[in-house]
Amino acid sequence: xxxxxxRLKETLDVDELGPDTVLEDLEEWDSLAALSVIALLSSQxxxxxxxxxxxxxxxxxxxxxxxxxxxxN
Amino acid sequence: xxxAAGSILVTGASSGIGAAVAxxxxxxxxxxxxxRDLPRLERTAAQCRRSxxxxxxxxxxxxxxxxxxxVAALAREGPISAFxxxxxxxxxxPLRNVTPDQLLEPLTLHVLAAAExxxxxxxxxxxxSSLTSIVxxxxxxxxxxxxxxxxxxxxxxxxxxLTRGLAxxxxxxxxxxxxxxGAVDTPMAGRALExxxxxxxxxxxxxxxxxxxxxxxxxxxxxxxxxxxxITGQSLTVDGGRTIHLPLK
Numbered sequence: 002x003x004x005x006x007x008r009l010k011e012t013l014d015v016d017e018l019g020p021d022t023v024l025e026d027l028e029e030w031d032s033l034a035a036l037s038v039i040a041l042l043s044s045q046x047x048x049x050x051x052x053x054x055x056x057x058x059x060x061x062x063x064x065x066x067x068x069x070x071x072x073x074n
Numbered sequence: 075x076x077x078a079a080g081s082i083l084v085t086g087a088s089s090g091i092g093a094a095v096a097x098x099x100x101x102x103x104x105x106x107x108x109x110r111d112l113p114r115l116e117r118t119a120a121q122c123r124r125s126x127x128x129x130x131x132x133x134x135x136x137x138x139x140x141x142x143x144x145v146a147a148l149a150r151e152g153p154i155s156a157f158x159x160x161x162x163x164x165x166x167x168p169l170r171n172v173t174p175d176q177l178l179e180p181l182t183l184h185v186l187a188a189a190e191x192x193x194x195x196x197x198x199x200x201x202x203s204s205l206t207s208i209v210x211x212x213x214x215x216x217x218x219x220x221x222x223x224x225x226x227x228x229x230x231x232x233x234x235x236l237t238r239g240l241a242x243x244x245x246x247x248x249x250x251x252x253x254x255x256g257a258v259d260t261p262m263a264g265r266a267l268e269x270x271x272x273x274x275x276x277x278x279x280x281x282x283x284x285x286x287x288x289x290x291x292x293x294x295x296x297x298x299x300x301x302x303x304x305i306t307g308q309s310l311t312v313d314g315g316r317t318i319h320l321p322l323k
Contacts, residue, residue, distance in 0.1 A: 033167065033168040033221070033222040036167060036168075036222070037168050037171045040165070
């Protein structure tokens with residue numbers, strides 16, 4: 002999880018990010034930020050996530066769990 | 075068509091604009107269809123073969139170093155009279171994520187690969203004097219820009235520079251032009267166009283509506299034709315009026 006958090010912080014260029022952070026609440030969050038997260042997950046975790054999966058109040062923890070579950074398949 | 079005996083090489087022919095260009099040009103010429111995925115290329119080739127022979131060339135254009143050997147092998151199978159570069163990709167990212175590698179990827183695909191193929195096809199030892207015309211597919215975002223698309227814009231702007239450079243260097247034997255499409259309903263644009271809000275806005279921005287791959291293919295066919303024989307180094311915008319449209323609101 003620590004590595005995931007660090008990669009996400011770097012991708013979004015934010016200092017503060019925790020498991021409970023809601024992505025859409027971030028000041029930096031917009032449709033391009035979502036694309037950058039999708040690109041990160043694809044390049045680093047080989048997970049292709051639809052943009053819709055980042056909506057609906059998704060937390061960092063929920064995103065991480067989803068990625069791990071897909072990666073395991 | 076102005077082509078002498080020979081085939082037209084169309085890159086990016088698996089789908090979208092490249093596939094439409096291939097189908098249109100197959101009405102009057104044999105083709106070589108370039109793309110990464112052989113089964114998808116073969117689907118386009120099968121449709122083209124109803125009119126003229128079409129052979130598939132499976133190659134990843136990010137591999138610039140392998141092009142001299144690959145293009146020479148293509149030309150040994152038969153001369154190439156024209157080259158249409160449709161291979162393209164778009165990968166929008168916030169500027170904070172646009173590293174030199176992110177800039178280089180579209181630049182390699184859209185510009186460096188095109189430059190290398192053009193150079194190789196113009197060499198007598200590889201392709202004789204068969205090459206007569208080149209068309210490169212640019213974008214209306216070459217002379218303009220869109221948020222999150224810096225890498226794409228850089229490459230498409232460079233493509234227009236390449237068009238002019240090649241046009242001068244290869245004259246008078248070869249004409250070289252670019253077609254700059256606006257929004258075209260293709261798999262590459264698919265995700266954006268699936269969004270109803272985006273589609274509605276585009277339909278307002280484009281006086282003639284969103285484009286079809288066939289509209290781009292028509293412009294390419296014209297630039298390869300005898301009728302365009304005194305046109306070179308030009309960028310032909312084909313965008314349904316998008317870039318001349320200043321809406322009142």
